[in-house]
Amino acid sequence: APAYPTLLAAPSSPPEAQSDISSDSEEEEDREEIDEQEVYDLISTISDPEHPLSLGSLGVVTLDDIKILTPTSPRSRISTVTVLITPTTSACSLTTVIGLGVKVRLVNALPPRFRVDVRIKEGTSKTADEVNKQLGDKERVAAAMENKSLVSVVNNMLATCE
Amino acid sequence: MPAITLLATLSPPCNARTWSSTPHPHLPIIATACSDKTVRIYSLQNFQQQSTISGGHKRSIRSCAWKPNSRGESVLATGSFDASAGIWRRWEEGGGNGQDAEIDFTGGLSGGGEKDEDDDDEWRFAVILDGHDSEIKCVTFAPTAPLLATCSRDKSVWIWEELEDDNFETVAVLNEHEGDVKCVAWHPSEQLLASASYDDNIRLWGEDVDDWACCALLTGHEGTVWCVEFEDANNIYALGSSENLTSEQQAYVQVRLKAGPRLISCSDDMTIRIWRRVPKDKPELPAGQIKTPSIWKNRDFEEEWIEECRLPQVHERPIYTVNWSKKTGKVVSTGSDGKIVVYEERWKSSKISNGDADGDVVMAGGTPAPDMEDLTAKKVHGSEGHMGGLTEWVAVAEVENAHDVFEVNHVVWAPRADKDKRTEDEEVIVSTGDDGEVNVWTLDT
Numbered sequence: 001a002p003a004y005p006t007l008l009a010a011p012s013s014p015p016e017a018q019s020d021i022s023s024d025s026e027e028e029e030d031r032e033e034i035d036e037q038e039v040y041d042l043i044s045t046i047s048d049p050e051h052p053l054s055l056g057s058l059g060v061v062t063l064d065d066i067k068i069l070t071p072t073s074p075r076s077r078i079s080t081v082t083v084l085i086t087p088t089t090s091a092c093s094l095t096t097v098i099g100l101g102v103k104v105r106l107v108n109a110l111p112p113r114f115r116v117d118v119r120i121k122e123g124t125s126k127t128a129d130e131v132n133k134q135l136g137d138k139e140r141v142a143a144a145m146e147n148k149s150l151v152s153v154v155n156n157m158l159a160t161c162e
Numbered sequence: 163m164p165a166i167t168l169l170a171t172l173s174p175p176c177n178a179r180t181w182s183s184t185p186h187p188h189l190p191i192i193a194t195a196c197s198d199k200t201v202r203i204y205s206l207q208n209f210q211q212q213s214t215i216s217g218g219h220k221r222s223i224r225s226c227a228w229k230p231n232s233r234g235e236s237v238l239a240t241g242s243f244d245a246s247a248g249i250w251r252r253w254e255e256g257g258g259n260g261q262d263a264e265i266d267f268t269g270g271l272s273g274g275g276e277k278d279e280d281d282d283d284e285w286r287f288a289v290i291l292d293g294h295d296s297e298i299k300c301v302t303f304a305p306t307a308p309l310l311a312t313c314s315r316d317k318s319v320w321i322w323e324e325l326e327d328d329n330f331e332t333v334a335v336l337n338e339h340e341g342d343v344k345c346v347a348w349h350p351s352e353q354l355l356a357s358a359s360y361d362d363n364i365r366l367w368g369e370d371v372d373d374w375a376c377c378a379l380l381t382g383h384e385g386t387v388w389c390v391e392f393e394d395a396n397n398i399y400a401l402g403s404s405e406n407l408t409s410e411q412q413a414y415v416q417v418r419l420k421a422g423p424r425l426i427s428c429s430d431d432m433t434i435r436i437w438r439r440v441p442k443d444k445p446e447l448p449a450g451q452i453k454t455p456s457i458w459k460n461r462d463f464e465e466e467w468i469e470e471c472r473l474p475q476v477h478e479r480p481i482y483t484v485n486w487s488k489k490t491g492k493v494v495s496t497g498s499d500g501k502i503v504v505y506e507e508r509w510k511s512s513k514i515s516n517g518d519a520d521g522d523v524v525m526a527g528g529t530p531a532p533d534m535e536d537l538t539a540k541k542v543h544g545s546e547g548h549m550g551g552l553t554e555w556v557a558v559a560e561v562e563n564a565h566d567v568f569e570v571n572h573v574v575w576a577p578r579a580d581k582d583k584r585t586e587d588e589e590v591i592v593s594t595g596d597d598g599e600v601n602v603w604t605l606d607t
Contacts (some may be wrong), residue, residue, distance in 0.1 A: 076562055078567060
């Protein structure tokens with residue numbers, strides 16, 4: 001089950017999400033499978049909530065600002081995807097919504113072994129700390145995705161994906 | 163080294179995120195708050211779902227609390243993202259007999275679950291508590307008085323008094339936090355409430371004459387404080403017999419007894435900290451003395467708490483829950499990295515602590531409790547690397563991927579109740595995760 005409900009049809013998950021992760025060797029291959037380019041492809045087509053343009057074309061998300069960290073210990077299976085976003089506006093609420101859209105898209109599209117950290121790129125917004133804290137707060141993100149009006153804004157942003 | 167071993171997964175699981183689980187004060191059951199707007203009540207005897215509570219909330223149920231000392235009838239409070247708290251009641255089978263109360267599995271082999279309408283019907287919705295402006299994050303009953311505390315994203319802590327059955331009155335709305343209040347916890351023997359916040363701080367609240375007010379501000383965490391909890395009033399005994407202690411150790415025991423139960427907290431900053439009250443040296447007032455002027459009262463009301471020590475840093479992502487065993491004094495923690503870690507407090511041996519005599523792995527990174535000089539100086543924070551600490555916390559067991567690759571939201575000690583229970587006092591660890599499962603673990607030494 002996806003961590004956050006969306007009203008979209010289920011995004012086509014990478015093949016491994018459907019496969020039963022059972023053996024270590026399989027797991028090793030899985031780790032190879034997802035790279036920064038794939039993450040970029042998942043989020044660059046998200047629409048900006050204000051403009052009829054994609055986050056990729058606006059430069060809000062760029063390939064260079066996506067990093068994947070592999071598990072920190074051999075026993076751990078948790079990878080981390082960090083996405084830095086560059087807001088086009090300094091309006092805090094809109095920046096939060098964009099961040100939320102990126103986070104929801106990745107949480108729902110990537111296998112659950114990925115932790116998704118979405119942050120504002122340093123020096124691009126005065127309210128970066130505030131927005132980063134909100135986006136990093138699991139409970140707030142979960143509650144936001146139970147808020148119908150926010151869900152509908154996010155779903156509109158994600159409707160252009162794929 | 164002790165091992166954390168999976169004993170059972172409660173059945174059936176929820177098909178959405180589960181937030182937290184709360185063991186009943188005397189029955190072998192546990193209530194799990196689910197994002198599907200239900201509470202699932204599971205048996206810790208056979209690990210099956212016994213009943214569900216649904217229909218009362220419009221959004222995620224985030225937290226549940228059992229009313230203590232309510233023999234004959236179970237009373238459950240629920241806190242929801244829909245900004246309301248609910249009170250639910252259910253007669254206990256053979257009410258009043260505590261442990262002897264048999265749970266009625268009318269579902270039998272049909273597997274329980276939604277078919278058990280008879281069971282479900284036994285939960286009676288009593289009252290809804292409205293007042294918060296946004297998501298309720300935590301609810302908890304006081305052990306010492308008929309009080310319920312709730313906290314919310316609206317930055318406030320509310321204290322409700324149950325005047326008579328189902329009649330709750332707001333006795334305080336506490337607004338001093340500057341961010342969401344994530345967790346509230348009562349002191350085990352005093353009317354003292356702790357709250358943890360998104361503003362990175364912990365506040366303690368007490369009743370000053372007639373009004374509830376903040377009596378201490380605990381600063382230091384560098385991220386959201388997700389959870390706070392007081393230790394049991396008798397946790398000092400977790401350090402073992404008072405015989406054969408050095409004079410320094412005896413002095414530390416005295417300080418601890420005077421300070422009372424400590425507070426533990428965990429945070430987004432990946433630290434777990436223990437806080438201790440600095441006892442006041444106030445002379446006893448002679449009997450019959452004239453009423454103290456209010457300015458002095460206010461000064462008496464404020465409390466000073468210091469960070470006594472930090473636990474070894476094992477987690478690599480935010481820590482969502484820390485829970486203190488009331489039986490053994492051991493601490494268990496969990497969080498975003500999916501690990502469950504158990505820690506134990508010990509007297510520090512006079513030798514270097516690396517390579518412990520028991521052969522346990524000593525995880526580095528914690529800070530020792532302050533030495534006696536610090537205790538008398540009363541002001542030093544334990545985090546500054548005082549090597550003369552009298553006790554130390556050691557991570558004694560750890561399990562990774564406790565809920566597959568999912569985040570673990572909550573972990574709690576509960577009395578073991580299944581047929582394979584090994585000792586009268588044995589406890590299990592119950593964990594609750596984003597995969598919708600509730601797992602039961604034993605700590606094997």
